[in-house]
Structure formats: structure tokens, C-alpha cells
Amino acid sequence: MKNYIDLFDIEDLPALLQEALQLKKINSDPELGKGKTLGMLFFNPSLRTRLSTEKAAKLLGMEVMVINVNSDGWALEFEDGQVMDSNKAEHIKEGAAVLSQYCDIIAVRAFPELKDKEKDNAEMVMNGFKKYASVPILNMESATGHPLQALTDALTITELKNVKRPKVVLTWAPHPKALPHAVPNSFVQMMQKMDVELCITNPEGYNLNSEITKNTRVFHDQEEALKNADFVYVKNWSSYENYGEALKTDGDWTFNQEKLRVTNNAKVMHCLPVRRNVVIADDVLDSENSVVIHQANNRTFAAQAVLKKLLQG
Ligand SMILES: NCCC[C@H](NC(=O)CCC(=O)O)C(=O)O
Numbered sequence: 001m002k003n004y005i006d007l008f009d010i011e012d013l014p015a016l017l018q019e020a021l022q023l024k025k026i027n028s029d030p031e032l033g034k035g036k037t038l039g040m041l042f043f044n045p046s047l048r049t050r051l052s053t054e055k056a057a058k059l060l061g062m063e064v065m066v067i068n069v070n071s072d073g074w075a076l077e078f079e080d081g082q083v084m085d086s087n088k089a090e091h092i093k094e095g096a097a098v099l100s101q102y103c104d105i106i107a108v109r110a111f112p113e114l115k116d117k118e119k120d121n122a123e124m125v126m127n128g129f130k131k132y133a134s135v136p137i138l139n140m141e142s143a144t145g146h147p148l149q150a151l152t153d154a155l156t157i158t159e160l161k162n163v164k165r166p167k168v169v170l171t172w173a174p175h176p177k178a179l180p181h182a183v184p185n186s187f188v189q190m191m192q193k194m195d196v197e198l199c200i201t202n203p204e205g206y207n208l209n210s211e212i213t214k215n216t217r218v219f220h221d222q223e224e225a226l227k228n229a230d231f232v233y234v235k236n237w238s239s240y241e242n243y244g245e246a247l248k249t250d251g252d253w254t255f256n257q258e259k260l261r262v263t264n265n266a267k268v269m270h271c272l273p274v275r276r277n278v279v280i281a282d283d284v285l286d287s288e289n290s291v292v293i294h295q296a297n298n299r300t301f302a303a304q305a306v307l308k309k310l311l312q313g
């Protein structure tokens with residue numbers, strides 16, 4: 001694997017999932033990354049991605065360096081041809097070239113601004129690193145995708161499903177802030193590659209990018225969608241049509257026990273962090289149906305499988 005920037009970088013999904021499952025059972029490659037360095041660049045906060053990816057790298061014998069770019073690094077310019085006389089001190093051309101000398105893999109987290117749809121869709125940060133670095137790039141959540149999370153989610157469903165072709169429902173939930181589309185986008189794209197019955201439910205005005213949802217069914221009636229679900233993935237996202245707006249924040253869509261009853265005793269997933277009693281109620285998060293902690297544990301093995309592929313080239 002050359003880079004892991006989006007799900008199109010996966011050549012053989014079943015094989016990658018098997019690799020992750022195998023690594024979870026036994027750490028078969030503790031030396032593969034010996035003498036190699038992973039550099040992790042964060043433009044935004046993280047708990048799981050930061051620590052699970054660092055852990056995964058160390059399980060492969062790698063060294064890890066982390067920088068919180070906004071607080072510790074120089075502000076980076078990504079536009080070509082700029083007269084750099086304002087607040088940005090360093091261009092991605094030099095930044096990525098220098099980092100490529102210190103690191104064997106560069107991992108980047110950069111959320112969207114949610115102000116300009118075209119700009120966010122252009123993935124300037126991730127593509128800037130891809131263009132100007134000479135080592136593999138690993139996406140730790142970009143403007144439009146979170147492929148490490150999606151691989152984790154596929155792994156979790158593969159492990160926990162009781163039927164061959166489970167019904168998987170992605171449901172929108174309220175949130176006090178306007179959140180990105182990266183997690184639901186990658187989840188939808190990943191589920192479209194898997195043998196599951198996928199549908200999405202969200203209020204009107206919250207349809208995801210149709211270039212991603214394609215022919216996946218979208219319900220505006222949450223209860224209708226949730227019927228007989230084996231897995232429910234709960235997530236907030238801001239409006240895509242009225243780009244970056246949070247149109248509706250009332251509690252009607254909060255996922256609680258009452259909604260769980262409509263499902264086929266579904267396993268409830270969330271990427272975390274989750275706002276209790278806004279996104280998912282205590283009575284679900286504290287129940288046997290919640291698999292969010294199991295899911296978060298799988299972040300390590302998904303990351304390890306991807307890092308292994310990147311080290312192998
Ligand atoms: N990496 C997992 C989710 C990250 C981000 N959530 C957040 O920013 C939530 C923050 C808060 O609840 O204030 C998102 O939805 O893409």
C-alpha cells in the first residue's frame with residue numbers, strides 16, 4: 001500500500017480485515033518497523049486516533065514522533081504561489097520535504113473548516129502532504145474521510161455479527177456543535193463494500209453528499225429505518241446542503257432505549273467521543289447493546305494492519 005488516504009487505497013478489503021483480526025490474536029510482526037519512524041501531525045484534538053496509532057506503530061517496533069501543529073509548529077501555507085507575508089511561516093513544499101527526511105510514514109489529522117464546501121472537498125491538507133512528501137501518508141481524519149475509523153468499524157461488525165448479512169443503520173443524532181462529515185462518509189463507503197444491508201436515516205436537510213451515498217436508501221423516518229436493525233451506528237453531522245450548518249439540535253433523534261426496542265436487539269456503535277444524553281442516552285450507552293468500547297479497542301488493530309501494509313510498500 002502506497003498511502004492510506006481514503007478507502008480507494010485498500011486493494012483487498014477481506015484480506016486487510018483478516019490481517020487486523022490476526023494481529024489482534026497474535027502480534028506476529030514486532031520487528032517489521034524496527035529502525036523506522038512514524039511522524040504524527042495533529043491540526044485537531046484526538047484521544048483514540050493518537051494513542052491507538054502510536055500503540056500500533058510500537059507493536060510493529062516503530063519509533064513515534066508527535067506534533068500538535070497548531071500549538072507547537074509553524075502555521076503551514078498550502079496554497080501554491082502565495083506571497084507569504086501574513087501569519088503563515090512555512091509552505092507545505094518545505095514542510096513535507098523536511099518531514100520526509102525525519103519520518104518513514106507521515107500521519108495527518110486535519111478537520112474541515114465547514115465554511116466552504118469546495119475547499120473542504122478539495123482536501124488541500126491531505127493532498128498537499130501527498131504531493132510534496134516522499135514517504136507514505138496516513139489519514140488520521142481529514143476534511144471528508146476517516147478511513148482508519150471505517151476499517152475499525154468494518155472489523156467490529158465482522159467480529160460481532162450473528163447473521164451472514166446484517167442490517168446496518170447509520171442514524172443521525174443531535175449535537176450542540178456543527179460536526180464534519182468525515183466519519184459518516186467513510187462509514188457509508190466502507191459498508192457499501194461489505195455484505196450488509198445498509199440504510200441511512202437523518203432529518204430532512206441532513207442528507208450526506210449524494211456522490212458518497214449513491215444508491216444507499218435514506219429514510220427521514222428514523223423508526224422506519226431502525227426496524228430489525230442488527231447494528232445501529234449513531235453519529236451527528238452538520239448539514240451538507242446548507243453547508244456546515246446545524247439546523248436542528250432538539251432531542252427527537254437522540255438514540256435511547258425506546259428506539260433500540262424497534263431494532264433486532266441491535267449492537268450500538270459510535271466512533272467516540274460521544275455526548276451522553278444528547279447523541280446517545282445513558283440507558284443505551286450503559287447497556288449490553290453498546291459496543292463502543294470494543295469498537296475503540298479495534299482502532300489499534302486496524303491501524304496496525306494499515307501500518308504493516310504501508311511498511312511493506
Ligand atoms: N474523530 C472522531 C470524531 C471527531 C469529530 N467529533 C467532534 O469534534 C466532537 C467534539 C465535541 O463533541 O465537542 C467528528 O465528528 O468528526
Ligand SMILES: NC(=O)OP(=O)(O)O
Nearest residue numbers: 046047048049271272
Ligand atoms: N474516533 C476517533 O477518531 O476518536 P479521536 O477523535 O479521539 O481520535
